[in-house]
Amino acid sequence: MWLRRLDLQRNLLSVSSLPLRAYESFAKRVNALETLLLCHNPLRTITDDIACFSRLKELDLDDTHITALPRSLAQLRSLTSFSCSDNALGVIDETVSLPESLESLTLAHCGLRSVPVAWGDALTRLKHLDLSNNAISELPASYNAISQLTTLNLAHNHLRRFPAFVASNVGLLEIDLSSNAGIDAIPADIYQLADLRRLDL
DSSP states (O other): OOOOEEEOOSSOOOGGGOOGGGGHHHHHHHOOOOEEEOOSSOOOOOOGGGGGOTTOOEEEOTTSOOSSOOGGGGGOTTOOEEEOOSSOOOSOOTTOOOOTTOSEEEOOSSOOSOOOTHHHHHOTTOSEEEOOSSOOOOOOGGGGGOOOOSEEEOOSSOOSSOOGGGGGOTTOOEEEOOSOTTOOOOOGGGGGOTTOOEEEO
């Protein structure tokens, strides 16, 4: 049988006890690892060796005490779901890229003050975006390229206005912009979202 899912969540693993490169030959033998759950471990850092799992589709790094994203994430070209919430990322380096294959991105409770400009042009397949509970005041204009979202959560940030790219995502079902004190108006084109079921402001 091929190993498709590796669940190591809720342990006491550190980066020294998780030598990903040591698993590379193993990953090649099974040739099918698609889900890697490392959440709720005190890893503190994720090395670029994460790229050895080239067929990975789901990666969960929630609450792993990391402060920076590995630069090799962009090499995971099959990745569709990436979650890295509850980590003190602060400012993400503009040189850190994400794979264009992503359909779900969750970076909640990360202390983010901004998001990389290049991500907007690259993540055009996104369907789920959760950047809630951060300190983001504005999304770059490049995020106007994102047009396939079905759920958007930007609650509990410092947004100063309604995000312009929302109206271009005509398939949106749920929008949560609650607890953003700077939003004082709803644009008229929001009513063009015929499938919208929930709007929280």
